[in-house]
Amino acid sequence: MTSAAVRPPGPPRRATPNLLRMLFTDRLALMSRTASRYGDAVRIAIGPKQLYLFNHPDYAKHVLVEANDNYRKGIGLAQARRALGDGLLTSEGELWRRQRKAIQPALQQKRIDAQAGVVAAEAGELARRLAARIGGGPVDVAGEVTRMTVGVLGRMLLHADLGPAAVLAHHFDAVQDQAMFEAVTLEAIPSWLPLPGQRRFRAARAALRRLAGQVVDQQGSGVLAEALAGAGGDRAQARDEVITLLLAGHETTASTLGWTMAMLDRHPDVAERVRAEAAQVLGDRLPAAADLHRLVYTGNVVQEVMRLYPPVWLLPRVAVAADRIGGYPVPAGADVVVCPYTLHRHPEFWPDPERFDPDRFEQSRAAGRPRYAYLPFGAGPRFCVGRHLGLMEAVFAVAVLCRDLRLSVVPGHRLVPEAMLSLRIRGGLPMSVRPA
Numbered sequence: 001m002t003s004a005a006v007r008p009p010g011p012p013r014r015a016t017p018n019l020l021r022m023l024f025t026d027r028l029a030l031m032s033r034t035a036s037r038y039g040d041a042v043r044i045a046i047g048p049k050q051l052y053l054f055n056h057p058d059y060a061k062h063v064l065v066e067a068n069d070n071y072r073k074g075i076g077l078a079q080a081r082r083a084l085g086d087g088l089l090t091s092e093g094e095l096w097r098r099q100r101k102a103i104q105p106a107l108q109q110k111r112i113d114a115q116a117g118v119v120a121a122e123a124g125e126l127a128r129r130l131a132a133r134i135g136g137g138p139v140d141v142a143g144e145v146t147r148m149t150v151g152v153l154g155r156m157l158l159h160a161d162l163g164p165a166a167v168l169a170h171h172f173d174a175v176q177d178q179a180m181f182e183a184v185t186l187e188a189i190p191s192w193l194p195l196p197g198q199r200r201f202r203a204a205r206a207a208l209r210r211l212a213g214q215v216v217d218q219q220g221s222g223v224l225a226e227a228l229a230g231a232g233g234d235r236a237q238a239r240d241e242v243i244t245l246l247l248a249g250h251e252t253t254a255s256t257l258g259w260t261m262a263m264l265d266r267h268p269d270v271a272e273r274v275r276a277e278a279a280q281v282l283g284d285r286l287p288a289a290a291d292l293h294r295l296v297y298t299g300n301v302v303q304e305v306m307r308l309y310p311p312v313w314l315l316p317r318v319a320v321a322a323d324r325i326g327g328y329p330v331p332a333g334a335d336v337v338v339c340p341y342t343l344h345r346h347p348e349f350w351p352d353p354e355r356f357d358p359d360r361f362e363q364s365r366a367a368g369r370p371r372y373a374y375l376p377f378g379a380g381p382r383f384c385v386g387r388h389l390g391l392m393e394a395v396f397a398v399a400v401l402c403r404d405l406r407l408s409v410v411p412g413h414r415l416v417p418e419a420m421l422s423l424r425i426r427g428g429l430p431m432s433v434r435p436a
């Protein structure tokens, strides 16, 4: 039994320099090691900051679902707000409720299914671009899949030409680098200092605002125009909403796709099963909405990739009022995190957690698993609003790429996850392309 005064266990004060170093260089190891050493509730004291890591499905349910009113968005996202403004991802309270109500219908399954052809066409384009490189030098597949996910957002949601995806991705990189820098330096460095990262951030934010402003001005009718109008608010608010949808909607899906192609290269037996399923379900054609339920194994592969490499690896929150979780007191103002990356490797719920095994998601094996042991899309009221679109993009693209091509990571390129706002592959994903 834990008494009121007992705090969750955690690394001793003298570990602070080491923790700080890990916060900069290896955030995933920081989370994994503390969770495996100290258990399901950990208090990580780093200088003046206290981080409460809760690594159990019941605790995740408490923070994200049952007591969600008591938790607002925290570390990293709080910093990203300087670029995203009060868009749907970062807003709170009444404003968030209004935005969610206005935007959710535009992304619901029925609406997305009706436009599945756009996703399929972008997946087909991606395969064609890569096929053009057969026999040539390596291609950065991370960049190519980003082109696809930006293309989908532009054509399906925003009805706008977003310009070259690489330019957009570059601006978002500058924004994220700075948000992460501010988060890991615990906001100790004032944002008005003219440091290079800060200058890059300002320039990128200005460019994103210009682009998003043009998108807003181009909206005639259409799904997003309705949503933006429904959310109330002025042009600046609509612009923030567009920047938010662009960030939340392209990088997560691109991360899933990049990791999936890398894992299929590492696991040729799995790739072979995906290829066979795609050939059987699709033949030579592009996927349609109804195929999503037929590409069962491909779906399981995508789920297993998001288990090991959840694009949103951390769900950061701040406790508004004092709370109790797992019997431990959580003070008002505490930074509380649920970490899908560690939760998805919790040995109690995921036997042999490091093993890549898509069959874990077969219905019979998934049946007894607690619902909140798997959170690639978050949970509770702030659950991902773009889940159906993200899954459709991932499953369609994986099926088409696998059916048509063989992609291999260039020898010597290590697959090291890099925990930014989303989980990237450090140094991109150079792959060579051969016919299937």
Ligand code: HEM
Residues within 6 Å of the ligand: 088, 089, 090, 100, 107, 244, 245, 248, 249, 250, 252, 253, 256, 310, 311, 312, 315, 316, 375, 376, 377, 378, 379, 381, 382, 383, 384, 385, 386, 387, 389, 390, 391, 394
């Ligand atoms: C595989 C792809 C995706 C993954 C893994 C993913 C993951 C997530 C997660 C974990 C959250 C919750 C964050 C939190 O609670 O702090 C979230 C929220 C959100 N996602 Fe996604 N997402 C994906 C695709 C998309 C797409 C395609 C869009 C839009 C077109 C999108 C838009 C959003 C927005 C706007 C939110 C904030 C929702 C709110 O707070 O009400 N996501 N996403």
